[in-house]
Amino acid sequence: MNLHSFLQEISQKDGVSGYEDALGSFLAGAFSPLVDEVKKDNLGNCFFYKRGRGEDPPRVMLCAHMDEIGLMVTMMDEKGFLKFTSLGGFDPRTLPGQEVTLYGREPVYGLIGFKPAHLQKEKEKGKAVKMEDLFIDTGLPKEELREKVPVGTVAAIRRNFLSLQGECRAGKALDDRAGVAVLWQCATELARLRHRAEVFMVASVQEEVGTRGAVVSTFGIAPDLGIAIDVCHGSFPGAAEHEVSPLGKGPVITYGPNIHPRIAEKLHETAREYQLPVQKDFSPGPTGTDARAIQVSLEGVPAGLLSIPLRYMHTSVELLDLEDIRSAGRLLAYFIADLSRSFVEGLSCF
Amino acid sequence: MFLKELSERHGVSGDETKVRNFVREKLLEMGIKHFTDSMGNLFALKEGQRKNEDPGLMITAHMDEVGLMVSSVEKSGHLRFYKVGGIDERSLISKPVRIGKEGIPGVIGSKAIHLQKKGEREKALTVDELYIDIGAKNKEEAEKVVKPGDFVSFDTKAEIWGNVFKGKALDNRAGCAALLELLSRKHDCGFTAVFTVQEEIGMRGAKVAAYRVNPRIALVIETTAAADVAEVKEHDTATVLGKGPAFTLKDDSVITHPRLLERLIEVAEEEKRPYQFRRFLGNFTDAGAISQARGGTMTGVISTPCRYLHSSASLINLDDLRNLVEITGGFIRSVAGKGLV
Numbered sequence: 001m002n003l004h005s006f007l008q009e010i011s012q013k014d015g016v017s018g019y020e021d022a023l024g025s026f027l028a029g030a031f032s033p034l035v036d037e038v039k040k041d042n043l044g045n046c047f048f049y050k051r052g053r054g055e056d057p058p059r060v061m062l063c064a065h066m067d068e069i070g071l072m073v074t075m076m077d078e079k080g081f082l083k084f085t086s087l088g089g090f091d092p093r094t095l096p097g098q099e100v101t102l103y104g105r106e107p108v109y110g111l112i113g114f115k116p117a118h119l120q121k122e123k124e125k126g127k128a129v130k131m132e133d134l135f136i137d138t139g140l141p142k143e144e145l146r147e148k149v150p151v152g153t154v155a156a157i158r159r160n161f162l163s164l165q166g167e168c169r170a171g172k173a174l175d176d177r178a179g180v181a182v183l184w185q186c187a188t189e190l191a192r193l194r195h196r197a198e199v200f201m202v203a204s205v206q207e208e209v210g211t212r213g214a215v216v217s218t219f220g221i222a223p224d225l226g227i228a229i230d231v232c233h234g235s236f237p238g239a240a241e242h243e244v245s246p247l248g249k250g251p252v253i254t255y256g257p258n259i260h261p262r263i264a265e266k267l268h269e270t271a272r273e274y275q276l277p278v279q280k281d282f283s284p285g286p287t288g289t290d291a292r293a294i295q296v297s298l299e300g301v302p303a304g305l306l307s308i309p310l311r312y313m314h315t316s317v318e319l320l321d322l323e324d325i326r327s328a329g330r331l332l333a334y335f336i337a338d339l340s341r342s343f344v345e346g347l348s349c350f
Numbered sequence: 351m352f353l354k355e356l357s358e359r360h361g362v363s364g365d366e367t368k369v370r371n372f373v374r375e376k377l378l379e380m381g382i383k384h385f386t387d388s389m390g391n392l393f394a395l396k397e398g399q400r401k402n403e404d405p406g407l408m409i410t411a412h413m414d415e416v417g418l419m420v421s422s423v424e425k426s427g428h429l430r431f432y433k434v435g436g437i438d439e440r441s442l443i444s445k446p447v448r449i450g451k452e453g454i455p456g457v458i459g460s461k462a463i464h465l466q467k468k469g470e471r472e473k474a475l476t477v478d479e480l481y482i483d484i485g486a487k488n489k490e491e492a493e494k495v496v497k498p499g500d501f502v503s504f505d506t507k508a509e510i511w512g513n514v515f516k517g518k519a520l521d522n523r524a525g526c527a528a529l530l531e532l533l534s535r536k537h538d539c540g541f542t543a544v545f546t547v548q549e550e551i552g553m554r555g556a557k558v559a560a561y562r563v564n565p566r567i568a569l570v571i572e573t574t575a576a577a578d579v580a581e582v583k584e585h586d587t588a589t590v591l592g593k594g595p596a597f598t599l600k601d602d603s604v605i606t607h608p609r610l611l612e613r614l615i616e617v618a619e620e621e622k623r624p625y626q627f628r629r630f631l632g633n634f635t636d637a638g639a640i641s642q643a644r645g646g647t648m649t650g651v652i653s654t655p656c657r658y659l660h661s662s663a664s665l666i667n668l669d670d671l672r673n674l675v676e677i678t679g680g681f682i683r684s685v686a687g688k689g690l691v
Contacts, residue, residue, distance in 0.1 A: 081580035091463040093475055097441035097662040099516075109511055111663055116577040117438050118630060119586055128474050129440060135580040137657065139514030139591075139665055160507075162446055162455050165495065168485025170446070170457045233462055237428050237481060243465055248487065288464070311483065312459030315444035319457060319483055 003322055004169070006030065007161070007181045011171040014101060014156035016070025017087045017208045020044050023066055027180065027203050034187040035201070043205050045217040048183070050190060050199040058344040060336055061200045061223035061301075062186065063214055063290045064179025064230065065207030068172065069314055071100065071155040073136070080142030081113065081135040082149065088208035092131040094315045099158040100136060104149035109158070113137040159316040167322040168247070174318040176207065178308045178325055179229035182251075185329025190336065197339040207290055214290035218297035224344035225263060225302040228291035229328065232281060232307035234320065245309040248321040250277030251328035254305040258287045258295055260347055263304035270335045276327045281307070302347040306332065351527040351671070352376065357508040357517035360448055362417030362434050363550045365501040366390055369413040369526065373545050376530055390547045391559045396533055398540035398686065405689035406566035407541040407682065408647075409532065410556060410636055411525030412549030415518070416660045418442075418502035420449065420482070423493055427486035429456070431502060433477055435550030441661035442480060449482065450500035456484040504662045513668050514591070520664040521573035522549070524654045528571050528675050535679060539686035549636050553603065556636035560643030567610065567648050567685060569678065570637040573666070574598075574628055574653035587629070589655035591667040594624030595674035598651035600631050603638020609690045610650040617680035623673045628653060648690060652678060 001009075009030075015023030024046045028038045037049040046066070052058075069088025076082050082102075096114040101107050113135050136155065138145055159172040183201045190199065200221045204213035207230075218226055232252050235244040245252050253267045271278040286292040287305055295303040306328055311319040352372070361369035370392050377384045377394050384394040392413070398404065416435035423429055429449070433439070443460045458480055463471070482502065486492035508517030517523075529543055542563045547555035560568065578590040589596045597614050598606050618625040628651075641649035654674055657665040 077580050079578070079580060083580070089463050091460065091466070091471060093440075093471070094444040094460060096438075096443075097658065098444065099663060109509065109516075111516060111658070111665065113579050113658060114440060115579070115582065116575050116588075116658075117436075117440075117660070118575060118588075118632065119577055119582060126474050128472050133581075137579065137665065139511045139516070139667075144512075159446075162457065164455055164457075164483075164485030165491065166485060166487065170483075170485070233465060235426075236459065236461070236483075237424055237426050239461075239465070312444070312457070313462035313464060315459060315462075317444050317446060317457035317459055317483075319459065319485060321485075 003181060003185060003325060006184055007169065007177065010177045010180055011161045011173055015066055015068055016154050016156050017067040017206045019154050020067050020205045024203060027066065031187060034191060041216060041220055043213055043216055045205055045213045046203040048187065048201040052196050052198040053194060054196050056341055058197045058339050058341050059223040060197045060339060061202060061218065061221050061226040062183055062332060063202045063204050063217065063226060063228050063294065064183050065176045065213060065290060066180055066203040067205050067208050069208050073149060073151055073153040075151060076142065076146060080145050081137055083135055086131065089314055092134065093128050095134055096129055098316060100155040101158050102149050102153050102155045104153040106148055108138050108148050110136040110138040157316045168319060169322060170317045170319040172316040174310055174320055175231045175313050178231050178310060178320055181325050182229045182328045185326055186332040189330055189333035193333055193337040195337045197336050199336055204290055211290050211293040214293040215297065218294050218301055222298055223301060225347060226294035227304040227306060228289045228294060230289040230307050231310040231313060233313060234309035234311040236311050245279050245281060247309050248323055250279055251324050251331065252279045252281045252307040252309060254281045254283050254287060254307065256283035257285065258283060258291050258303060259305055260302035262347055263302055267304060267306065267331065267335055270338065271331055274334050276331050351531050353515060353524060353527040354508040356523035356526050357519055360453065360503040361413055361415055362501040362503050363414040363548045366413045366547045370545065373526060373530065380534055382533060387558060387562060389555050389558055391555045392545040394533060394543040396541050396543055398537055400538050403539040403686040405539055405685040407685055408544060408563045408565035408568045409529060409541055409571065410544040410546050411529040411571040412522045412546045412636055413526055414547055414550050415503060416550050420496060420498050420500045420502060422498055423489050425489050427488045427492040429482040429496060431482060436660055438661040439477060443475060445662045446505040447482060447502050448505045449496050449502050454484055454495045455505065456482040459483055506663050515666050515668055516663055518663055520656050520666050521659050524573045524666055524671055525571040528671060531675050532678055537682045539682065541682060546636055553634060553636050553639035557639040560640040560647060564644055565647055567690060568640045569681060570635055570640065570649065570651045571678065572635050572651050572653040573656045575630065575659045576655035576657045579657060589626055589628055591655050591657060592669060593626045595670055595677060596626050596628040596653045596655055598628045601634055602632050603634035604641045604649060606650040607648040610648050613684055613690060614650060614652065614677065614681060617684055618677050621676060621680050623677050625677065
């Protein structure tokens with residue numbers, strides 16, 4: 001399997017926050033040839049463990065969340081249309097016409113319906129559609145629908161993975177399956193490197209609803225340091241330059257209070273040493289990633305954050321450059337290969 | 351019926367080649383005489399089983415779909431675009447598209463929710479604020495594969511969900527599929543079938559087609575909006591899926607000829623086929639142009655009800671389409687020889 005086909009496979013699989021189980025099982029299968037041990041915890045976090053060599057190895061955790069934002073059915077109206085709420089942050093304007101898979105008693109396909117244009121009132125024109133005006137249309141008779149899709153059913157957006165120009169790819173859930181692909185790339189690289197460190201790669205759950213998977217996975221592993229791998233905003237026309245990073249120029253190393261400065265620096269030095277492209281980003285507070293939880297777990301776990309630039313975050317056409325994932329995987333592998341007990345002990349010395 | 355193939359082909363108004371080629375291939379297989387005109391309308395001359403029964407009947411379905419056209423390539427490699435026809439702007443965001451003859455893939459993205467300022471999300475996004483991203487690094491790289499003037503359509507897979515068909519461009523590939531089905535059957539009288547172009551930008555193909563064919567009677571096979579969705583009151587539904595094809599009483603372009611309307615009703619009643627009236631009286635179809643061609647044509651419209659018309663993915667009920675074919679077949683039988691007298 002190559003990186004393209006791995007990312008395609010996991011982008012097209014569904015795993016809405018809280019409902020990552022099937023995706024986790026797939027990942028367990030995909031990672032098991034690359035690592036020494038695979039485990040799942042009570043919340044569904046998947047651990048891929050790789051042994052280190054030698055005495056008293058440093059313990060490093062890499063954490064990429066596997067969950068994606070999704071929808072949940074709240075009621076069926078008298079005509080058989082399904083009202084829904086969101087799990088994670090959607091812009092309702094991105095939803096009209098999206099297709100979904102409803103995970104009811106059996107999977108049912110649907111389409112997010114909206115009011116016909118000719119019935120829009122003059123004052124509604126120019127206004128954004130609201131979540132409460134949207135509904136899921138399955139085309140099924142309501143008796144059948146009631147049987148198959150009970151209230152509480154979770155739905156994921158359907159989208160085929162798209163190969164665009166060059167190494168650009170677009171699809172759903174690349175936030176943060178891109179990060180999971182970085183783990184996979186890193187595991188592939190580590191297979192041919194000697195490393196002292198014990199490596200715990202985590203495909204975490206429920207990041208999109210508040211980094212909940214990272215809270216318990218950091219507790220479970222108790223690592224010496226943890227690096228979150230997530231996505232950041234890729235540049236697009238009209239964006240404020242300080243808010244975005246260009247695609248194809250390497251993964252982004254974050255600096256700021258959420259990040260242990262020596263981890264960020266070491267990532268940077270490693271990139272320089274191996275001539276891997278990287279970019280910098282500065283975050284003034286707790287980041288919206290698993291690093292937020294990692295840093296304040298247990299008695300404090302030094303945290304790092306490496307991100308893949310991605311355009312149109314939280315839409316079904318998230319767009320990235322595969323080369324950034326490759327560079328990120330390599331960078332992390334070299335970073336790990338060079339980790340020593342003295343480095344991690346030094347992280348507490350200020 | 352060839353609905354899946356027709357729905358998935360790209361054919362924005364003015365760029366109907368891929369649809370026309372598919373239809374022509376089927377006409378060749380059926381051994382039906384056909385030709386095209388300077389606008390790209392495709393005419394098929396269907397012979398009847400009984401000669402001398404020709405009532406001067408023309409049946410049309412438009413091949414074109416609403417879509418987009420590339421207007422310029424930005425420095426960054428992103429594409430700006432125009433709308434072609436009345437595409438529903440609300441359905442553009444977060445969708446994959448195909449561009450130009452080669453079908454280069456692209457997506458219509460939008461600013462991430464995290465980067466939006468307060469109030470930004472209250473406004474609908476308009477075409478001026480949107481662009482297509484093909485993953486090109488810059489203008490130069492983009493211009494290797496796309497150019498201004500390229501047509502763009504949605505990249506939507508057609509699927510059958512139970513008795514419902516999901517796909518793009520069902521307006522009016524459903525009509526094209528029905529007309530092809532009718533051409534494959536035997537009829538008492540002959541008729542001219544026209545697969546028209548440029549309906550969505552103002553009934554332009556039908557205008558010259560009707561002039562050329564000069565029919566006495568014309569039936570337009572169309573696809574029309576069904577508003578039978580959540581929270582819409584019954585009197586606003588226009589048409590309802592599963593209640594049979596819809597007959598047009600009037601719209602902004604035509605008043606269905608009363609004798610033709612009466613005949614459609616008679617046929618449907620005789621054959622015990624469900625039908626409904628289109629209870630929204632606006633918009634236009636090819637019937638407008640055809641009814642006013644030369645000295646005038648007795649014209650009517652029969653449509654498949656369709657939810658989410660002019661958007662990335664529409665739904666129709668397959669029974670409605672089957673009933674449309676049967677009623678139209680009955681109509682052809684009823685006009686053989688005596689026309690609408």
